[in-house]
Amino acid sequence: MELNTIKDAFDRVAKKQKLSCSKTQEVIDEVGREIEEAMAKLQSTDNGLGCDLKSILLELKTKLNEMAPMNQLEGSQRELNIGLVKYAKILEKCLNPDISKAYRNVDSDIHIVNQIIASHFYRQGLFDLGDCFVSEANEPDATALKSPFLEMYGILEAMRSRNLEPALNWASKQSERLLENGSSLELKLHQLQFVEMLQKGSQNEALKYARTYLAPFASVHKVEIQKLMACLLWAGRLNQSPYAEFMSPTHWERLAEELTQQFCSLLGQSYESPLSVAIAAGIQGLPTLLKLASVMAAKQQEWQAMKQLPVPVDLGREFQFHSIFVCPVLREQGSDENPPMLMPCGHVLSKQSIVKLSKSSTRPFKCPYCPLEATVGQCRQLHF
Amino acid sequence: MDMAVESPSSLANGDSSAVSTATTPAAAAAAASPPSSRMLQLAESLKLEHQFLRVPLEHFKKTIRAHHRCAEKEVSAVLSSVAEAADRSDAMSREAAVNHLSSLVSRLQGLKRKLEEGSRAENLQAQRCRARLDHLDSIDVENLTEWSNTRLKRILVDYMLRMSYYDAAKKLAETSNIQDLVDIEVFLEAKKVIDSLQNKEVGPGLAWCAENKSRLKKSKSKLEFQLRLQEFIELVRADNNLRAIQYARKYLAPWGATYMKELQRVMATLAFRSNTECPSYKVLFEPMQWDYLVEQFKQEFCRLFGMTLEPLLNIYLQAGLSALKTPFCFEEGCTKEDPLSQEGFRKLAAPLPFSKQHHSKLVCYITKELMDTENPPLVLPNGYVYSTKALEEMASKNDGRVTCPRTGETFNFSELVKAYIS
Numbered sequence: 001m002e003l004n005t006i007k008d009a010f011d012r013v014a015k016k017q018k019l020s021c022s023k024t025q026e027v028i029d030e031v032g033r034e035i036e037e038a039m040a041k042l043q044s045t046d047n048g049l050g051c052d053l054k055s056i057l058l059e060l061k062t063k064l065n066e067m068a069p070m071n072q073l074e075g076s077q078r079e080l081n082i083g084l085v086k087y088a089k090i091l092e093k094c095l096n097p098d099i100s101k102a103y104r105n106v107d108s109d110i111h112i113v114n115q116i117i118a119s120h121f122y123r124q125g126l127f128d129l130g131d132c133f134v135s136e137a138n139e140p141d142a143t144a145l146k147s148p149f150l151e152m153y154g155i156l157e158a159m160r161s162r163n164l165e166p167a168l169n170w171a172s173k174q175s176e177r178l179l180e181n182g183s184s185l186e187l188k189l190h191q192l193q194f195v196e197m198l199q200k201g202s203q204n205e206a207l208k209y210a211r212t213y214l215a216p217f218a219s220v221h222k223v224e225i226q227k228l229m230a231c232l233l234w235a236g237r238l239n240q241s242p243y244a245e246f247m248s249p250t251h252w253e254r255l256a257e258e259l260t261q262q263f264c265s266l267l268g269q270s271y272e273s274p275l276s277v278a279i280a281a282g283i284q285g286l287p288t289l290l291k292l293a294s295v296m297a298a299k300q301q302e303w304q305a306m307k308q309l310p311v312p313v314d315l316g317r318e319f320q321f322h323s324i325f326v327c328p329v330l331r332e333q334g335s336d337e338n339p340p341m342l343m344p345c346g347h348v349l350s351k352q353s354i355v356k357l358s359k360s361s362t363r364p365f366k367c368p369y370c371p372l373e374a375t376v377g378q379c380r381q382l383h384f
Numbered sequence: 385m386d387m388a389v390e391s392p393s394s395l396a397n398g399d400s401s402a403v404s405t406a407t408t409p410a411a412a413a414a415a416a417s418p419p420s421s422r423m424l425q426l427a428e429s430l431k432l433e434h435q436f437l438r439v440p441l442e443h444f445k446k447t448i449r450a451h452h453r454c455a456e457k458e459v460s461a462v463l464s465s466v467a468e469a470a471d472r473s474d475a476m477s478r479e480a481a482v483n484h485l486s487s488l489v490s491r492l493q494g495l496k497r498k499l500e501e502g503s504r505a506e507n508l509q510a511q512r513c514r515a516r517l518d519h520l521d522s523i524d525v526e527n528l529t530e531w532s533n534t535r536l537k538r539i540l541v542d543y544m545l546r547m548s549y550y551d552a553a554k555k556l557a558e559t560s561n562i563q564d565l566v567d568i569e570v571f572l573e574a575k576k577v578i579d580s581l582q583n584k585e586v587g588p589g590l591a592w593c594a595e596n597k598s599r600l601k602k603s604k605s606k607l608e609f610q611l612r613l614q615e616f617i618e619l620v621r622a623d624n625n626l627r628a629i630q631y632a633r634k635y636l637a638p639w640g641a642t643y644m645k646e647l648q649r650v651m652a653t654l655a656f657r658s659n660t661e662c663p664s665y666k667v668l669f670e671p672m673q674w675d676y677l678v679e680q681f682k683q684e685f686c687r688l689f690g691m692t693l694e695p696l697l698n699i700y701l702q703a704g705l706s707a708l709k710t711p712f713c714f715e716e717g718c719t720k721e722d723p724l725s726q727e728g729f730r731k732l733a734a735p736l737p738f739s740k741q742h743h744s745k746l747v748c749y750i751t752k753e754l755m756d757t758e759n760p761p762l763v764l765p766n767g768y769v770y771s772t773k774a775l776e777e778m779a780s781k782n783d784g785r786v787t788c789p790r791t792g793e794t795f796n797f798s799e800l801v802k803a804y805i806s
Contacts, residue, residue: 003430006437007517014510017448021503024455025496031462032492039485042478053478057470064466069459077452084445091441095434100692103699106735110547112728113697117540129559133544133552265720274723279536279697282704287428289703308738313707317754321722322712323746328806333741342763346804369806382803383768383790384746384761 002094009090013083023076027069034063099286102293104304111139118142120275123264125153145269152263159256164193167259174266183262187217188255191228195246201236277319285313323384329353329368341379345372354379422525430520436538437516438690439567444509451502458495462488515564538565543697545571546682548578567689574685581678584618584671586611589681599688607684609639613650614677617668621658628654705733710741719752744805750774750789755805762800764788769803 038060042053091097114137121130122145134142155166171178171186178185190213197206210229218225227243234241261271270277292311296303303310325334327350334340338352347369349357354376358365364373469476469484476484523531537560544553545568557566580588593600593608600607612635619628632651640647649664656665667673686693705724713724713733723729746755748771755761755771763769768788778786779797787794 003517003521007521010513010517014514017506017510020448020452021499021506024452024499028455028459028492028496028499031459032489035462035466035485035489035492039482039489042482042485053476053481054470054473057466057473057481061467061470064463069463070456073452073456073459080448084441084448088438088441091434091437094431095437096431097434097438097690098692099432099434099696100694100699103694103702104736108698108702108732112731113543113701116728117543117697120540126556126559129552129555132555133549136544136549136552137547268720270720270723270725272721274726274729275701276533276536277721278704278708278723278729279539279700280532280704281707282700282702283429283432283532283535284425285707286432286700286703289706303737306737309706309740312740312742315707319708320745320747320754321708321719321752322710323749324710324712324741324744325746325805326741326744328744331742342767342801342803346802348803348805369804380763380767382763384749 006087006090006094009083009087013080013087016080016083020076020080024073027072030067031064031069034060034067096287096290099290101297102286102289114139115142116275119145120273122146122149123269123273125149127153148263148267152260155259155263156256159252159259162196162252164189164196168193170263171259174262177266178262181262181265183258184217184221185255185258185262187214187221187224188251188258190214190217191224191246192251192255194228195231195238198231198235198238199247203232203235206235207232281315281319284315284319288313325350325382325384327353329357340382340384342382343367343372343374344378345370345374348382351381426523426525426528430523433520435691435696436520436565437513439570440509440513440516442689443567443570444506444513447502447506447509451499451506454502455495455499458491462492512564519565534560534562534565537562539696539700541566541568543695546686546695548575550575570689574682577681577685578678581674581681584674586615586677589677592681596688600684603684603687605684605687606639606643607680609636609643609646610677610680612636612639613646614673616650617653617673620653621669623657625654701732702736705729706736707739709733709736709738711738721752746805748774750778761803761805763803764793765795765799766791766793775800 038056041056118130118134155170158166168189171189175186194206194209197209214225231243238247264271325340330350330353334350338350340348341351341354342348345367347367358376361376364375366373465488541553541557557563577588577592589611616628616631619631636647653665653668656662658669660666683693708724713722718725724733746761748755750770751774759771759773761769762772762775766788768790775786784797785794786797
């Protein structure tokens with residue numbers, strides 16, 4: 001996009017606006033000066049004869065008429081207007097003047113949108129803003145996410161001030177569910193606490209802590225725990241040990257992130273705000289949709305009622321949540337009836353196209369992508 | 385399609401992209417996402433920001449126009465006052481003439497002060513226009529996360545302003561320090577009119593119409609007519625029939641040429657009165673007519689400032705949900721990271737079309753990462769497919785054995801085969 005063209009056009013507008021401003025002031029000053037001059041003349045003439053008065057006023061009138069201040073005002077304004085119109089035109093040309101062209105006019109439920117926004121604010125930790133929004137939008141039910149996220153931000157806040165207590169409490173309460181998720185968050189938290197103790201030099205306390213809290217994890221995380229136990233030898237001077245890495249502050253950051261992830265997961269929530277994700281996808285997808293809408297409009301085709309978009313809208317890999325198999329021969333999305341099949345050569349086609357290629361179940365056929373041959377019986381269904 | 389199936393060899397030669405992904409994975413991976421395509425995408429997204437630049441421009445123009453009109457009015461008044469004094473100077477004493485002229489001088493000084501103030505306001509607005517240009521210019525691959533966050537906030541403020549959630553809008557703008565990037569002031573102007581309409585007053589609405597008369601006329605707006613109709617209806621409701629007729633002669637008749645049908649219908653309420661049961665007239669007396677006027681006003685207001693009629697949030701949300709919507713989003717095991725796994729988003733997406741794919745995109749069940757030429761899919765003997773990365777990691781921890789997380793079967797890493805997916 002020609003951002004520089006736009007900027008230049010605006011610079012011209014700004015210049016003309018300044019010019020017009022000073023021109024207006026000038027005109028006003030000039031008119032004022034003329035009037036003041038006439039006043040001085042009136043005051044200086046001693047006799048104050050009527051004809052003198054009249055001639056002075058008439059002279060002033062002619063002078064002002066000659067000066068044509070109205071025309072002057074209009075002239076500078078016209079210049080400015082031309083600049084403004086040009087700038088608006090450039091905006092219209094360089095940018096898309098109507099991004100609602102691809103909008104499908106459906107009644108979107110305001111309550112749903114408001115609830116999504118309220119949840120978004122709460123999960124970002126913007127509790128005041130969330131409350132303000134909920135009361136202004138009058139959506140009292142939208143506070144569902146407030147208290148769990150209050151708890152989470154409380155834990156994270158404590159972690160920032162190097163207090164692991166709330167995090168450990170939460171992790172021990174959720175211990176089983178965390179393990180089900182395949183997360184060793186609890187151990188990692190205990191490990192951090194243990195290292196903190198060692199750093200302060202309290203060997204005995206650390207040993208006691210390890211016996212109570214680290215020991216239960218020994219069977220699964222043997223190597224990790226052995227290293228931690230070796231740390232006991234360097235109590236108080238861990239930074240000079242081969243295990244100095246344990247003290248790195250990045251552990252805190254990474255653990256805070258993992259805790260956020262697990263907390264959201266156990267709440268049945270996503271890690272990223274779904275509103276952010278959907279809007280970001282919209283920003284990537286909208287240019288394609290707008291192009292589509294204008295093409296369809298030019299062809300006078302209706303797409304508002306379509307069940308599937310006629311063209312693919314490419315999104316970045318961060319928006320890829322599902323495995324989608326498209327048969328390279330049929331160019332159709334795979335389904336339960338038409339699943340992907342692996343041929344012995346490693347290429348994958350849909351079941352329908354394999355059946356079509358082979359014509360009979362026993363006759364070998366050539367893979368469309370390489371010279372190898374296969375029979376239907378050799379092909380295996382895949383599950384992504 | 386059929387032809388391609390009949391002659392697979394021609395396809396093998398013709399579809400070079402398919403062959404190249406299968407045979408030279410490294411080359412394909414290099415071309416997968418070059419930085420230039422990322423920049424292109426950013427440039428495309430900036431093209432969506434018309435409203436962002438247009439609204440402050442319209443505001444700026446409006447201020448300039450108002451100041452110009454004011455200067456014109458005052459200067460022309462001074463000129464005609466001088467002319468008038470010259471004409472009747474015969475009957476004027478010198479003292480009176482001096483007084484008259486000095487009053488004109490102070491009038492001009494007053495105007496000057498006013499314009500000086502005005503020019504400060506204009507400069508602020510010009511600054512705002514420039515701040516937005518600079519903000520668009522500042523987008524970069526490096527600060528993209530932060531920039532996108534700000535964009536989301538802008539979109540949210542826009543939504544809240546349009547929905548009249550002014551306090552929350554202000555709060556978000558202030559706490560994120562993006563006041564220059566949102567249009568709170570512009571919407572506060574609308575708020576006055578909306579509040580009055582909600583209080584069943586048309587005065588401020590009519591004043592707004594008068595202020596923007598020429599532009600509303602250009603866009604063939606009928607808002608003023610609708611406000612007048614409502615005022616007429618209120619007179620009929622109050623049984624003030626004579627005044628209603630007078631009002632109609634003065635304010636409704638001029639619209640007769642364009643909106644005769646509506647004019648006739650409203651005039652008929654004189655016969656039916658406010659307690660009528662006749663549905664086509666009863667509806668005219670209903671309080672929801674005021675809500676309708678609020679909606680009409682909002683639309684005209686947005687149009688005048690070059691805004692989209694829908695909130696930006698709705699537009700982007702709809703585009704995003706269409707692009708994300710696949711049949712898999714509605715299956716039971718849908719990942720929580722997909723917005724469409726949530727009830728609210730599913731409801732919003734219900735009337736939207738499904739997205740379409742021309743190429744396979746495979747996501748590893750274990751790592752949730754994309755399986756491509758860099759991280760190709762491996763097939764277990766049971767037909768289940770996972771990414772190389774995930775399976776290699778699993779094998780390295782378990783002495784070369786992998787366990788299928790969905791069936792629980794275990795295999796040797798050596799039993800796995802690569803799948804080529806184009």
